Amino acid sequence: MGNCAQGCKDYWCRPKNTNIRISLPAVCVVWQTAMIILFGVFIRYDEESDTHWVEHKAHENITSDAENDFYFRYPSFQDVHVMIFVGFGFLMTFLKRYSFGGVGFNFLIASFGLQWALVMQGWFHALDHSTGKIYIGIESLINADFCVAGCLIAYGALLGKVSPVQLMVVTLFGITLFAVEEYIILSLLHCRDAGGSMVIHTFGGYYGLSISWVLYRPNLHQSKRLNGSVYHSDVFAMIGTLFLWMFWPSFNSAITDHGDGQHRAAINTYLGLASTVLTTYAISSLSAHRGKLDMVHIQNATLAGGVAMGTAAEFMIQPYGALIVGFCCGILSTLGYLVFTPFMERVLKIQDTCGIHNLHAMPGVIGGFVGAIVAAAASEEVYGHEGLINTFDFEGAFANRTVLTQGGFQAAGTCVAIAFGIVGGAIVGVILRFPIWGDPADDNCYDDEVYWEVPEDEESLPPILEYNNHMTSKNPEMSESNFSVEQS
Amino acid sequence: MGNCAQGCKDYWCRPKNTNIRISLPAVCVVWQTAMIILFGVFIRYDEESDTHWVEHKAHENITSDAENDFYFRYPSFQDVHVMIFVGFGFLMTFLKRYSFGGVGFNFLIASFGLQWALVMQGWFHALDHSTGKIYIGIESLINADFCVAGCLIAYGALLGKVSPVQLMVVTLFGITLFAVEEYIILSLLHCRDAGGSMVIHTFGGYYGLSISWVLYRPNLHQSKRLNGSVYHSDVFAMIGTLFLWMFWPSFNSAITDHGDGQHRAAINTYLGLASTVLTTYAISSLSAHRGKLDMVHIQNATLAGGVAMGTAAEFMIQPYGALIVGFCCGILSTLGYLVFTPFMERVLKIQDTCGIHNLHAMPGVIGGFVGAIVAAAASEEVYGHEGLINTFDFEGAFANRTVLTQGGFQAAGTCVAIAFGIVGGAIVGVILRFPIWGDPADDNCYDDEVYWEVPEDEESLPPILEYNNHMTSKNPEMSESNFSVEQS
Amino acid sequence: MGNCAQGCKDYWCRPKNTNIRISLPAVCVVWQTAMIILFGVFIRYDEESDTHWVEHKAHENITSDAENDFYFRYPSFQDVHVMIFVGFGFLMTFLKRYSFGGVGFNFLIASFGLQWALVMQGWFHALDHSTGKIYIGIESLINADFCVAGCLIAYGALLGKVSPVQLMVVTLFGITLFAVEEYIILSLLHCRDAGGSMVIHTFGGYYGLSISWVLYRPNLHQSKRLNGSVYHSDVFAMIGTLFLWMFWPSFNSAITDHGDGQHRAAINTYLGLASTVLTTYAISSLSAHRGKLDMVHIQNATLAGGVAMGTAAEFMIQPYGALIVGFCCGILSTLGYLVFTPFMERVLKIQDTCGIHNLHAMPGVIGGFVGAIVAAAASEEVYGHEGLINTFDFEGAFANRTVLTQGGFQAAGTCVAIAFGIVGGAIVGVILRFPIWGDPADDNCYDDEVYWEVPEDEESLPPILEYNNHMTSKNPEMSESNFSVEQS
Incomplete structure (x- = not known):
C-alpha cells in the first residue's frame, strides 16, 4: 500500500496482473475447507429436519406433518433461491461482453456466501448455548439467501471492474458485516424488517457504493466501448428482471408470520411492484426523444417498489398504500438513472455499473422510513389487540413498547444500516486496493476475456x-x- | 375518423406519428393514479390476510395456520405469475427485432391489467354490499392474473403492429369486458371453467382477432423483412413456451377446489399437454420438406392441449380422456398454423402475428365443448354423490340442476365468450383507429427502433x-x- | 445390418438419409395412440385425486384438505418439472448450432417418456391386482419425471449425433429398463434412493455412454467446427445449469417422507451443491492459462454435488457431511472434463458430447456408495428408534434388517444400476445402428439444419x-x- 499513500493516480498506474491461477483456487479451496470445519463443529439439523421429529411431534401433540415449517416456507424459499441465482445473475448479463462474469461470479459468491451466512447468522441468532451448536432448518436457508443478497447488490456497483478474488473478499466481509448489523437492527433495536429494506437493500446498496467510491477509476472511460449492451444481452437481462419482479412477493413474505403475515406481505409486494412498472415506463418515455423507452430503466427501476415494500409489506399498509409507495419509487428510481447516476460518477466519483443506488440504496432507505411511518401509525383499531402484538412482536422485553417508539426504532434501524454500509464498504474498499487481487486494468474492464475462456464467435458471420x-x-x-x- | 369512412386505404395512407412522449406517460400516470384512488375507496385485505386472522381463527375453530388459503394456492399463484410475465412475455420475443416490445409491453400491460382486474372482478364477484368494500386475498391475485391473460392473448395477434398506448387501451377495455363475460358465464350461467378455456382463451382469442380484423393493414408486406425470427430469438421464445407448458397444470388447478379438485386438474393438464407435444411434432414434421421441424409449431401448438383442458381439467375426464384431447389439439393447432393462418390473412383479412387463433381461440372453443360433453356425461356412479355436488357446485339456487342441463349451459357459456370477444374486439378496434395513438407505419412494424432505444450491435462483428x-x-x-x- | 458385420467403417461409410418425414410422424402418432389405449385400459385417478376423496376423508377421519398429498408434493413436483424441461433442455443449448435440437428434442422425448413411465412404473409399483388398474397421483407424476431424467441424461452423451427417431427409441427402451432396474433396486433389494443417485444418474449415465460407445463415429472430427459454443449459447446453457442447480433440493426431497424427510433432504442437497461450486471454480481456474475459467466446467461440474447427494440426502449425513461430498465431487467432476473425457474419446472410443460421465455417471456411483456408507453407519443414537425405522423403512419383510446389511444392499443396488446401464445401452445401441433411423452423417453432426427449419440470420449483420x-x-x-x- 506504499504507493497508495502518494495518491490514487499511482495506484492505478501500476501495471496490472490479472492472473488469478493461484489466488482464486487458493481462496476457493481454503475457504471451503474452513466452512467444512466450521459446519462440523457448529451446525446440526434443527428439530423439524432431524429424524427425531417423529418423537418431537408426539411430544408436542402435533397431529400433522403439514405443521412442519418446511411446508409453510419451502415454496417461498425456492422463489428466493431463484431470485438470488437467476434473478441477480441474469440481471447482470446486460453488458455486451460481461455476461459470463455477471452470471458466473454471481453464482460463485452466492454459493460461498450462503455457507458463511449460515455460520455467521447462526452465531448471532441461533446458537444454543447449552450444546454450543447452531440448529438449522428451512428458515435458516432463507436467511442465508437473504444475507447473500446484500453482497450481490454490492456486486452490482462493482460489475466488470473487479476480479473474482476481490468479489470473494467483498462477500466474506459483507456477510460478516450483515450478520452484525442485522443483529443490532432486529435483535437489539427490535425492528421488523421482513423483506430487508433496511438490513438487505440499504446496507447492501451503501456497502457497494462505498467500495466503488474507494476503488474509483479515473480512466475507466478507456473501457467505455464495452460498457453497454447489445440487443440479445438486454433480452437476457430481462430474464433476471422478471424473475426478481415475479418472485419479490415471496422474498418479502418468506420469513413473515405464518398465516395472515405471509399472505398480506405477498399481496402488498405484488401491488407495490405493479404500480412501479407504470411510473417507470412513464418517466422513461417522458425523458427520451420521441418517447422511446430505455431498457436500463425497464430492467431496474421496475423493481424499486419491491425494495421499498421490504419493511412495510407485513404491516397493514393497505392495498392503496402499497400502490402509492410503488408509484413514487418508480418515478424516483427512474429519475435516479437519468440524473443521479451521472452526477454520482462526475461529482461524487462513484462508478455504479448497475445503478444500485437507484434500485437498492435509495428505495431501501425509502422502505425503511415508510416502515417507520406505518409502524408509528399502527393502532389496535386497525390491527386488533392480538394482531398488533403479533405483527410487531411486542412480547417479552418489548411488551410495553408503543407503536410510536417502534416507529422511532425502525427509523434508527435504517440509519444503522446506512452507517454499516458506508463505513464497512470503505474499509473493505481499502483492503481491495492491495495489489494482490488480480483486478483488471482500466482499459480491460467489462471484458470476459480477462477471466474466462471465451468462445470465438465465427458463427455470427454472415x-x-x-x-x-x-x-x-x-x-x-x-x-x-x-x-x-x-x-x- | 372522417377519413376512415372513405375506406381503409385512406386511413392507412395517413402519415404516422409514432411519438408517444406525451401519450404514454400521460396514460400511465393518470391511470395509475386512478387505480390508487379506486383501491383507496374499495379495496381491503380479506379476513385471511388481515391481522384479525388470529381472532377469526379462534372464532372459527381453525387449529392450524395451514388452513389459510395462502398455503393451498400460493405455489400455484407463483406459477401462474411466471406464466403471465415470463411465459407470455418470452413467447413473444421470437421476432428478430421485436423482442424488447414482446417482453417489455407484455410487462407493462400485465402490470396495469392486474390492478384494474382486481377492481373490476371485485365489483362483480367480491363486493361486500354492507361495507361497500372489496376484500382481496390470494385467490383474487390469481383471478387478476387470469384476467390479464385474456388481454395478453389478444396482444399476440397485434404483436408488432400497435403502439404501447394502444395496448393500454386494449387492456383497459379487455379487462372490463372480461369481468362482464366472466360474471355472465360463471355466475349467471353457473358454468365451471377453472382454467378458463371459455372465459380466458376463447374470449381473449376472439377479442384479439377481432381487433386485428378492424386494424387490417393491406400493406403490411412492407415490413415483411422483420416478420420472422433469428436463431437466438427462437431460443428465447422457447423459454416462454416451456414455462407456459410446465406451469399450465398450476394454471388449470390454481382456483379449483382444495384437495382432489386441484390434484385432479393438475394431473389432467399434465397429461393433455404431454400428448399434444407428440402430435405437434408429428404434423410439423409431416408437413415439411425432409421432415424438418418448424419452430413456430413447436413454440405454440405444443400448448394447445393445456388450453383445451381448461374447463374439463377438474372433471373426471380420466387420464386417457386428457390424452385424447391433447392428441387432437396438437394436430388441429399445427394444421391451423399451416393452413388456417395464411387463409385467414388472405381471405378473412385478419393478420395474426402469433397465431393466437390456433393456440387460444380454436383450442379454447374445443375446451369449452369438451367441458360441456364431459359435464353432460357426469354421473353419481363415477363422481360419487357428494363428489358430483362438489365438482359442479350444485348448491343453493342450482341444487336441482341436472348434469345434462349443466352441459347445455357450459356450451352456452362458450358461445357467450365468442360473442363478447368478437363484438368487444370490433368496438375496441374502431377506437384504436383514432389517429392519436402513435401506431407504427406499415413499413415500420415489428421494429423495436420505433418505441425503444436499441443498442448498436457492433460487437456482433467478427x-x-x-x-x-x-x-x-x-x-x-x-x-x-x-x-x-x-x-x- | 449385413454391412455392419464387416466392421464399423462400412457402417459409417453408408450414405446417410436424414429424411424423417415418414418415420418421425409415424413413431409419434403410433406410440401416442398406444399410450391412449394403455391409459384407457390401466390408468385411473388415485383416491386423493378422485372425486370420492370427500368420502375417503370422512372415512379416514382426515380433517383437513391440507393432508392431501398434493400439498406436500406439488411445489417440489413443479420444481422437478422445470428441471426436466428447462434444466436439461437449456443445458443442452450450449452448442453454437444445435440449440433447437438441444431444447426441442429434450421436449419431445420427455413428453413421450413421462407417459410411458406412468404405465411402466405403474405396472411394477402401483398395479392393484384386484381391479387390474394403476392409480396415479402427484407422486406418480414426480416418479414419471424422474424416470424421464434417466433418458435425458443419456441424450446428453448423444447430443448432436442422433436423429429424433433414434431418441424416441432410446427413450422407449430407457424407460422400460429404468422401471425394471428401479423395481429390483427399490423393491427387491429394498434400497433407499430418494434422489436417484443410483436408479437415475448411474443408470442414465452408463446407459448413454454405452449407446455412445456402440455408435462410435471415427470421423466425427468432420463436424468439429460445430462442436463448440458461441458467446450467447453459453449464456443460454447457464439458464439450464442454474435451474437444475437451484431446484435440485426439490429433486432430492420430492418423494422423501413427509415432514423431516423432505426437510432434511432439501438442506443436505442445498449444502452439497454450494460446496461443489467452489471446488469447481478452483479446479477450472487452476487448470487453465492465467486462471481463466471454462464455461464447460461451470455449466456442468457445479451440479455434481446434487447428483452425489441423491441417495444420502434423506439420511443423517449432517450438514458438514454434505459439504464434504460436494467438495470432492466438484474436484472430481471438473477433473473428469479435463482428463477423462478426452481419454474416453481417444482410448475407450466413447464420444460424450455433454460429458455425462463427469456430471452423472461418476457422481452417481459416488452417491450410491456414499449412501451405502452413511446407511451402514446409521445408529439409533443418531436417528432415534422410530427415526431409524422410518428413514430406512425397516418394516414388514425388512423389519429385522440391520443398518450394516442395508449398507451392503445399497452398494449392491449401485452395481445393479451400472449393469443395467451398460448392458441395456449396448443392446439399444445395436438397435440404433439399423440404417432406418435417419441419423446424420459424420460431417453433419451438431447441426440444426438437418432436422429443423433454421431462420436465416441476416439481421446479425452490422x-x-x-x-x-x-x-x-x-x-x-x-x-x-x-x-x-x-x-x-
Whole structure:
C-alpha cells in the first residue's frame, strides 16, 4: 500500500496482473475447507429436519406433518433461491461482453456466501448455548439467501471492474458485516424488517457504493466501448428482471408470520411492484426523444417498489398504500438513472455499473422510513389487540413498547444500516486496493476475456463472410499471397 | 375518423406519428393514479390476510395456520405469475427485432391489467354490499392474473403492429369486458371453467382477432423483412413456451377446489399437454420438406392441449380422456398454423402475428365443448354423490340442476365468450383507429427502433471487421482518404 | 445390418438419409395412440385425486384438505418439472448450432417418456391386482419425471449425433429398463434412493455412454467446427445449469417422507451443491492459462454435488457431511472434463458430447456408495428408534434388517444400476445402428439444419453490411455489374 499513500493516480498506474491461477483456487479451496470445519463443529439439523421429529411431534401433540415449517416456507424459499441465482445473475448479463462474469461470479459468491451466512447468522441468532451448536432448518436457508443478497447488490456497483478474488473478499466481509448489523437492527433495536429494506437493500446498496467510491477509476472511460449492451444481452437481462419482479412477493413474505403475515406481505409486494412498472415506463418515455423507452430503466427501476415494500409489506399498509409507495419509487428510481447516476460518477466519483443506488440504496432507505411511518401509525383499531402484538412482536422485553417508539426504532434501524454500509464498504474498499487481487486494468474492464475462456464467435458471420473466413483459415499461404497481389 | 369512412386505404395512407412522449406517460400516470384512488375507496385485505386472522381463527375453530388459503394456492399463484410475465412475455420475443416490445409491453400491460382486474372482478364477484368494500386475498391475485391473460392473448395477434398506448387501451377495455363475460358465464350461467378455456382463451382469442380484423393493414408486406425470427430469438421464445407448458397444470388447478379438485386438474393438464407435444411434432414434421421441424409449431401448438383442458381439467375426464384431447389439439393447432393462418390473412383479412387463433381461440372453443360433453356425461356412479355436488357446485339456487342441463349451459357459456370477444374486439378496434395513438407505419412494424432505444450491435462483428471498424471510427479522416485512394 | 458385420467403417461409410418425414410422424402418432389405449385400459385417478376423496376423508377421519398429498408434493413436483424441461433442455443449448435440437428434442422425448413411465412404473409399483388398474397421483407424476431424467441424461452423451427417431427409441427402451432396474433396486433389494443417485444418474449415465460407445463415429472430427459454443449459447446453457442447480433440493426431497424427510433432504442437497461450486471454480481456474475459467466446467461440474447427494440426502449425513461430498465431487467432476473425457474419446472410443460421465455417471456411483456408507453407519443414537425405522423403512419383510446389511444392499443396488446401464445401452445401441433411423452423417453432426427449419440470420449483420446486402439482393444485376467494374 506504499504507493497508495502518494495518491490514487499511482495506484492505478501500476501495471496490472490479472492472473488469478493461484489466488482464486487458493481462496476457493481454503475457504471451503474452513466452512467444512466450521459446519462440523457448529451446525446440526434443527428439530423439524432431524429424524427425531417423529418423537418431537408426539411430544408436542402435533397431529400433522403439514405443521412442519418446511411446508409453510419451502415454496417461498425456492422463489428466493431463484431470485438470488437467476434473478441477480441474469440481471447482470446486460453488458455486451460481461455476461459470463455477471452470471458466473454471481453464482460463485452466492454459493460461498450462503455457507458463511449460515455460520455467521447462526452465531448471532441461533446458537444454543447449552450444546454450543447452531440448529438449522428451512428458515435458516432463507436467511442465508437473504444475507447473500446484500453482497450481490454490492456486486452490482462493482460489475466488470473487479476480479473474482476481490468479489470473494467483498462477500466474506459483507456477510460478516450483515450478520452484525442485522443483529443490532432486529435483535437489539427490535425492528421488523421482513423483506430487508433496511438490513438487505440499504446496507447492501451503501456497502457497494462505498467500495466503488474507494476503488474509483479515473480512466475507466478507456473501457467505455464495452460498457453497454447489445440487443440479445438486454433480452437476457430481462430474464433476471422478471424473475426478481415475479418472485419479490415471496422474498418479502418468506420469513413473515405464518398465516395472515405471509399472505398480506405477498399481496402488498405484488401491488407495490405493479404500480412501479407504470411510473417507470412513464418517466422513461417522458425523458427520451420521441418517447422511446430505455431498457436500463425497464430492467431496474421496475423493481424499486419491491425494495421499498421490504419493511412495510407485513404491516397493514393497505392495498392503496402499497400502490402509492410503488408509484413514487418508480418515478424516483427512474429519475435516479437519468440524473443521479451521472452526477454520482462526475461529482461524487462513484462508478455504479448497475445503478444500485437507484434500485437498492435509495428505495431501501425509502422502505425503511415508510416502515417507520406505518409502524408509528399502527393502532389496535386497525390491527386488533392480538394482531398488533403479533405483527410487531411486542412480547417479552418489548411488551410495553408503543407503536410510536417502534416507529422511532425502525427509523434508527435504517440509519444503522446506512452507517454499516458506508463505513464497512470503505474499509473493505481499502483492503481491495492491495495489489494482490488480480483486478483488471482500466482499459480491460467489462471484458470476459480477462477471466474466462471465451468462445470465438465465427458463427455470427454472415454466410459469405464465413466462406471467405474458412478459405483464409484453411489456406493461410494462399490468402497471404492474395493479399500481396492486392497490394501490388 | 372522417377519413376512415372513405375506406381503409385512406386511413392507412395517413402519415404516422409514432411519438408517444406525451401519450404514454400521460396514460400511465393518470391511470395509475386512478387505480390508487379506486383501491383507496374499495379495496381491503380479506379476513385471511388481515391481522384479525388470529381472532377469526379462534372464532372459527381453525387449529392450524395451514388452513389459510395462502398455503393451498400460493405455489400455484407463483406459477401462474411466471406464466403471465415470463411465459407470455418470452413467447413473444421470437421476432428478430421485436423482442424488447414482446417482453417489455407484455410487462407493462400485465402490470396495469392486474390492478384494474382486481377492481373490476371485485365489483362483480367480491363486493361486500354492507361495507361497500372489496376484500382481496390470494385467490383474487390469481383471478387478476387470469384476467390479464385474456388481454395478453389478444396482444399476440397485434404483436408488432400497435403502439404501447394502444395496448393500454386494449387492456383497459379487455379487462372490463372480461369481468362482464366472466360474471355472465360463471355466475349467471353457473358454468365451471377453472382454467378458463371459455372465459380466458376463447374470449381473449376472439377479442384479439377481432381487433386485428378492424386494424387490417393491406400493406403490411412492407415490413415483411422483420416478420420472422433469428436463431437466438427462437431460443428465447422457447423459454416462454416451456414455462407456459410446465406451469399450465398450476394454471388449470390454481382456483379449483382444495384437495382432489386441484390434484385432479393438475394431473389432467399434465397429461393433455404431454400428448399434444407428440402430435405437434408429428404434423410439423409431416408437413415439411425432409421432415424438418418448424419452430413456430413447436413454440405454440405444443400448448394447445393445456388450453383445451381448461374447463374439463377438474372433471373426471380420466387420464386417457386428457390424452385424447391433447392428441387432437396438437394436430388441429399445427394444421391451423399451416393452413388456417395464411387463409385467414388472405381471405378473412385478419393478420395474426402469433397465431393466437390456433393456440387460444380454436383450442379454447374445443375446451369449452369438451367441458360441456364431459359435464353432460357426469354421473353419481363415477363422481360419487357428494363428489358430483362438489365438482359442479350444485348448491343453493342450482341444487336441482341436472348434469345434462349443466352441459347445455357450459356450451352456452362458450358461445357467450365468442360473442363478447368478437363484438368487444370490433368496438375496441374502431377506437384504436383514432389517429392519436402513435401506431407504427406499415413499413415500420415489428421494429423495436420505433418505441425503444436499441443498442448498436457492433460487437456482433467478427474480430477483423471490428478492427477495421475501430480504425474507421477513431480516424475518420484517414479512412476517408483511404477510401478515395482505393477509388482512384 | 449385413454391412455392419464387416466392421464399423462400412457402417459409417453408408450414405446417410436424414429424411424423417415418414418415420418421425409415424413413431409419434403410433406410440401416442398406444399410450391412449394403455391409459384407457390401466390408468385411473388415485383416491386423493378422485372425486370420492370427500368420502375417503370422512372415512379416514382426515380433517383437513391440507393432508392431501398434493400439498406436500406439488411445489417440489413443479420444481422437478422445470428441471426436466428447462434444466436439461437449456443445458443442452450450449452448442453454437444445435440449440433447437438441444431444447426441442429434450421436449419431445420427455413428453413421450413421462407417459410411458406412468404405465411402466405403474405396472411394477402401483398395479392393484384386484381391479387390474394403476392409480396415479402427484407422486406418480414426480416418479414419471424422474424416470424421464434417466433418458435425458443419456441424450446428453448423444447430443448432436442422433436423429429424433433414434431418441424416441432410446427413450422407449430407457424407460422400460429404468422401471425394471428401479423395481429390483427399490423393491427387491429394498434400497433407499430418494434422489436417484443410483436408479437415475448411474443408470442414465452408463446407459448413454454405452449407446455412445456402440455408435462410435471415427470421423466425427468432420463436424468439429460445430462442436463448440458461441458467446450467447453459453449464456443460454447457464439458464439450464442454474435451474437444475437451484431446484435440485426439490429433486432430492420430492418423494422423501413427509415432514423431516423432505426437510432434511432439501438442506443436505442445498449444502452439497454450494460446496461443489467452489471446488469447481478452483479446479477450472487452476487448470487453465492465467486462471481463466471454462464455461464447460461451470455449466456442468457445479451440479455434481446434487447428483452425489441423491441417495444420502434423506439420511443423517449432517450438514458438514454434505459439504464434504460436494467438495470432492466438484474436484472430481471438473477433473473428469479435463482428463477423462478426452481419454474416453481417444482410448475407450466413447464420444460424450455433454460429458455425462463427469456430471452423472461418476457422481452417481459416488452417491450410491456414499449412501451405502452413511446407511451402514446409521445408529439409533443418531436417528432415534422410530427415526431409524422410518428413514430406512425397516418394516414388514425388512423389519429385522440391520443398518450394516442395508449398507451392503445399497452398494449392491449401485452395481445393479451400472449393469443395467451398460448392458441395456449396448443392446439399444445395436438397435440404433439399423440404417432406418435417419441419423446424420459424420460431417453433419451438431447441426440444426438437418432436422429443423433454421431462420436465416441476416439481421446479425452490422448496419453497413446489411445495407449493402439489401442493395445486392434488390438489384442483383447492378451489384454484379459493379463487381465487374471493380475488377476491371
